[in-house]
Amino acid sequence: MSEALNVLSGLCLVAGSFFSLVGAFGLIRMPDFYTRMHAASVTDTLGAGLILLGLMLQAGLTLVTVKLIMVGLLIFVASPTASHALARAALLRGVSPRLADQGEPSSKP
Amino acid sequence: MSRDLILRVIGKLLIPFILLFAVYVQFHGDFGPGGGFQAGVILAAAIVFYALIFGLENARQVVPDWLVETMLACGVLIYAGVGLAGIFLGGNYLDYFVLDHDAIHGQHRGIFWVEVGVAVTVSGVMLKIFYMFASRGNLNGPEDY
Numbered sequence: 001m002s003e004a005l006n007v008l009s010g011l012c013l014v015a016g017s018f019f020s021l022v023g024a025f026g027l028i029r030m031p032d033f034y035t036r037m038h039a040a041s042v043t044d045t046l047g048a049g050l051i052l053l054g055l056m057l058q059a060g061l062t063l064v065t066v067k068l069i070m071v072g073l074l075i076f077v078a079s080p081t082a083s084h085a086l087a088r089a090a091l092l093r094g095v096s097p098r099l100a101d102q103g104e105p106s107s108k109p
Numbered sequence: 110m111s112r113d114l115i116l117r118v119i120g121k122l123l124i125p126f127i128l129l130f131a132v133y134v135q136f137h138g139d140f141g142p143g144g145g146f147q148a149g150v151i152l153a154a155a156i157v158f159y160a161l162i163f164g165l166e167n168a169r170q171v172v173p174d175w176l177v178e179t180m181l182a183c184g185v186l187i188y189a190g191v192g193l194a195g196i197f198l199g200g201n202y203l204d205y206f207v208l209d210h211d212a213i214h215g216q217h218r219g220i221f222w223v224e225v226g227v228a229v230t231v232s233g234v235m236l237k238i239f240y241m242f243a244s245r246g247n248l249n250g251p252e253d254y
Binding site (some may be wrong): 074077078081084085 | 113115116119122123126
């Protein structure tokens with residue numbers, strides 16, 4: 001049983017790290033501000049969520065799990081709010097999304 | 110008041126918990142990571158968060174300038190007072206062992222009050238720096254923040 005839990009939590013941790021890495025690549029490689037923000041949000045939801053889940057499986061039913069759930073709740077509330085504030089500030093400052101040219105399938109350079 | 114509705118709602122939701130977390134970090138410093146410095150910074154961060162959402166003027170009504178400047182001095186006074194209490198009770202400066210009936214309790218009590226002093230001063234300094242930057246130095250002049 002504990003072996004299965006270990007494997008499961010290891011899978012969660014690896015998957016969470018993978019999504020964080022993908023988010024980091026997206027943050028650097030995406031063409032404009034809004035798509036970069038979109039890539040960074042992957043890190044917040046899937047990456048942090050899976051890593052927290054893996055750590056909870058490691059900790060079992062202890063006080064640590066309760067603290068991890070609180071961290072999860074904080075991320076759940078704070079990260080969309082931060083993204084909202086960032087995107088709204090950019091839009092109000094006149095940063096326009098980069099759109100694809102006529103006839104082009106993609107906005108990538 | 111409909112400007113930044115989401116930020117206002119989330120701010121009202123989160124700020125009490127940030128303050129509570131500051132108190133937790135303050136008093137849990139004996140047993141885990143934390144202590145006066147971190148607690149003071151978190152306390153100041155809650156007020157900075159409030160100022161970012163609700164405006165600098167409102168924040169300076171919640172935590173006025175005289176309070177911030179008093180905090181700056183009072184924290185150092187508490188810290189130095191713990192040291193002087195050691196001298197008056199027959200020990201050295203900042204000698205915790207003489208503060209209570211035995212050494213361990215005395216150390217506990219001394220560290221508690223020193224950490225209180227550190228937290229008060231640190232949050233005061235952080236808020237003062239933030240107020241100075243946010244109002245660009247003219248604390249008494251008209252604001253266009």
